[in-house]
Amino acid sequence: MTLLFLSALAAAGGLLAAAVTIEERRRSAPALPPPAPSSPDNAALVPVRNEERNVVPCVEALLLQTAEPRVLVLDDGSTDRTAELAHDRFDAEPRVEILGVDPLTAGWRGKVHALDFGWRTLDVPWILTTDADARSEPELLARALAAAERGGFAALSIAGRQEVRGLGENLLTPVAYAYLDFLLGDWRPVAGGEGPPVANGQFLLLRKDAWDACGGFARVKSAPMDDVAIAAALQAEGFRTAFFRSPLLSVRMYLGGRETWAGWRRILGCLFGGETARLAGLIAALSIPVAILAAAILRGDGPAAFLVWTGGAAASAIVRRGSDNSPAYGLIFPFDALALAAIAALCGLDHRRGRLAPWKGRPMDLENC
Secondary structure, three states, X not given: OXXXXXXXXXXXXXXXXXXXXXXXXXXXXXXXXXXXXXXXXXXXXXXXXXXXOXXXXXXXXXXXXXXXXXXXXXXXXXXXOHHHHHXXXXXXXXXXXXXXXXOOOXXXXXXXXXXXXXXXXXXXXXXXXXXXXXXXOOOHHHHHHHHXXXXXXXXXXXXXEEOOOHHHHHHHHHHHHHHHHHHHOXXXXXXXXXXXXXXXXXXXXXXXXXXXXXXXXXXXOOXXXXXXXXXXXXXXXXXXXXXXXXXXXXXXXXXXXXXXXXXXXXXXXXXXXXXXXXXXXXXXXXXXXXXXXXXXXXXXXXXXXXXXXXXXXHHHHHHHHOOXXXXXXXXXXXXXXXXXXXXXXXHHHHHHHOEEEEEOOEEEEOOOO
């Protein structure tokens, strides 16, 4: 095979994968139904640990929800101004309560421990667990409640728009999410409660009696990915769970390149660290076009180099545009592909040593998970 032919294959493969992810899979996600005339009693749990830049706007967005949730802010040992800012802004707000979480119990993950602490104080039929970096449009919770009750779901989770700023965040987040969407495939079964256990802890609505019947958060106390573990536990007990995609939820997961790198290393390590074949396939799919590009450059084959780079950059731009991110960052190809391949390799190494990348100053041991 000539180098030009290999370049054409690599370019076509990247473009096909991007088009399938965006047009066939991501755009097939069913929309949430309109809200019901009235929403059932509900509450929202917001676990926070050193979230001084997020806690106030997150809670403000929850207070604007037409479903009118009671909001519990669960301060999990923050060492910054998180608690101070929350008290200053919301102490006079009757629907908000700010609680200091008990010290972390051995064998528990920090976020799950905080959620369990808040969960045990509530007696409402529906409870939303959401991250501090999540921002919900006013109708989102009401529409999620309507979908959950209409579909008979015990849990309903939502994937939203991922906001990114600057080179460091754009390098990884859009392409990593595109990979996850590619693996998910058709959204219709998971939105209809018939698919595998899939969930997103950024917005996870739970029916209290169902989750209590499963044993509550103690059942997933050491799970590296608590959201997926919750969905799996509910399905194992015969409950139905649903996963939707909605632009009414927006999240800026990480601030800057360092947080982005550590965060995706942790997430992909939790999901796929022990799946050597899957990681190897991802690394190969990302690395082969880069290797062809390097070979073309070294041989001075301009047409081949231009072809493979153009295909890679166009594929990167397509997945970014499909997630409402700037397609201009597709021009950073092949560095985004190399970064995701490096993360995948590190995930495998992390899993072999039994420890994921730390988060919020806490280790992420895999022992007993």
